[in-house]
Amino acid sequence: MTEYLLLVVYAVLVNNILLAQFLGNCPFLGTSQKMSTATGMAMAVIFVLTCAGVITWAVQWYVLVPLELEYLQTIAFILVIAALVQLVEIVLQKTAPALYSALGIFLPLITTNCAVLGVAIINIKEDYDFMHTVVFSFASAIGFGLALVLFAGLRERFALSRMPKPLQGTVSGLITAGLMALAFQGFLKLGEG
């Protein structure tokens, strides 16, 4: 149990997927202008990333390895993710229309979110077993959501302040993200201790 707890702390705080591993930065800067879009994106990523992590793990160990097709990993994974996103979209539309309308526009964007493919590949690289894959995928997604929502909160405040023109938009976003990454780096000591 402690092992899983440590993995969660590691994935959420110490080695945050956005701020320390730089996976999924396009949606991080793209959807963080407003709190509502940020929460929508965060929820959609948590959902899809966890599913994708588990499914790609199964594809790797039950399809690619027995058939000795490991070199097709990248192609297979991206197709699985694209198909999964489509499937999730259709299923949600039928079964949970409320959730669908909340997540709707974010779902197609997730196919090209490198956090999803990145975590899938890390799961395989680190040789995680099934439980580790589930926990690590879910925790990474939570880390993504946490950083995104915190960042959106900061940016909403920023939008109201007066700023020289060249600093507006992406520039101030990047510098804020840098300061946030600095704060998250404080957790590194947690990993050492």
Add this chain to the structure above:
Amino acid sequence: MRTLTQEFTKGLWEQIPPFRLVLGLCPTLAVTKSLEGGWGMGLATTFVLVCSNILISALRNVIPPKVRIATFIVIIATFVVITELVMKAYTPMLSETLGVFIPLIVVNCIILGRAEAFASKNGMGRSLLDGLGIGLGFTLALAVLGGLRELLGTGKLTMFAQANLDLTIIPLGEGREFLFKFMVDPPGAFVCLGAMLLLMNLISERSAKAA
């Protein structure tokens, strides 16, 4: 209509990624710890971008519009796998440095963006020049960012680790590993990219005022 030269040069300043086109930020931030990581990633991306642009442009009248995105992704993924295997075989150290970010070229939005916005609407020659220009612009941006971060962070410039090509520009004292550690740490990546973008905005504003 742009001339062919303009098609190529627009990627080097006017639409240079990741500054003008704010796409492909993940590799930009992650691999620019060293000069080598920067140009390595840039060239790998350029190769994939040029090849996929040519193939997509050649097939643009055959690909059914409804499944075009899926088709683009498969084409891009194929070239990424080729790059991955070639780099593992011939430049193992660089491949190690870039790690997970080589397979992640598949989801680099610059490539899919060019496929959708350019290659699927233009001829092969133009698509080749567009891919080459945007790719080299990206390489240039990554190399400058990587070089700057490495120089300020460690005082060195790694050209190509496999051939032991690194220059010590600022000698460090005995037992000192880092100069300005912030720059090679993750936060430095964000701040450094932000500062570069700010500089570009300032230059554009200046030149717009002068014109």
